[in-house]
Amino acid sequence: MLVTIDDDAWFRDDTALQLIADAFEGPYLRENHAGILCFKVLYASTGQMQVNAFPQKQFEKYKNKPRFLAPYFIGAGHAILKEAYDKAGLYPEDFFYGMEEYDLAYRVIEKGFTIAYLSDIVVMHNESPLGRTPHADKMRMLWVNKAKVAFRYLPKSCFYTTAIMWSLEYLKKTKWDWKGWGEGWKSVFSIPGNEKRTPLGAAARAYLRGTEARLWY
Numbered sequence: 001m002l003v004t005i006d007d008d009a010w011f012r013d014d015t016a017l018q019l020i021a022d023a024f025e026g027p028y029l030r031e032n033h034a035g036i037l038c039f040k041v042l043y044a045s046t047g048q049m050q051v052n053a054f055p056q057k058q059f060e061k062y063k064n065k066p067r068f069l070a071p072y073f074i075g076a077g078h079a080i081l082k083e084a085y086d087k088a089g090l091y092p093e094d095f096f097y098g099m100e101e102y103d104l105a106y107r108v109i110e111k112g113f114t115i116a117y118l119s120d121i122v123v124m125h126n127e128s129p130l131g132r133t134p135h136a137d138k139m140r141m142l143w144v145n146k147a148k149v150a151f152r153y154l155p156k157s158c159f160y161t162t163a164i165m166w167s168l169e170y171l172k173k174t175k176w177d178w179k180g181w182g183e184g185w186k187s188v189f190s191i192p193g194n195e196k197r198t199p200l201g202a203a204a205r206a207y208l209r210g211t212e213a214r215l216w217y
Contacts, residue, residue, distance in 0.1 A: 005077045010125065023037055024079075036078060038070055038078050039121040040118075050076070057213075057214040086106050088107040099141075109207055139169070143184050144188055155199070
């Protein structure tokens, strides 16, 4: 397996790697055929859970659960079996920033694996408030890449709603950067002509419904 945490993060407990190995050998992950294991991510400065590093959009409903099957994973802290990489492939090379986890997650789920979350494996994240890229560029890449993922794997209706809702999110988060908004739409409009659709099969769609995935954006 490959264990990954951000370069500005660390495991809270010295036993984390052993806990990860034990989890993959334990009944919960084995019975659910988990290919990816998600960790709990806390802000190092406050000890509070990082909401945007939680693998479920319904945070209040799931935040206190010790374990659950998730619809996606977060890059800040996770482990992926080699078998899952071998069958699903690696991260998309055309995503410079953002949403690459969704792309890989959907391919892993399509290959029959699940994604599990365990709260007793904890990562402390010292996230920089400045980020790694200019804010507007970051928001535009998140928008365009999420639209790519929706076009590749989800019903076309999800591509349209994702593109529209994330365009509004872009405007909100960039304080109405209309120039960047136009550049984003130009990239989104090019997606159908440049991307190949490989929609998820019935089993993968059923898994996403069962894990209460938010697909429309």
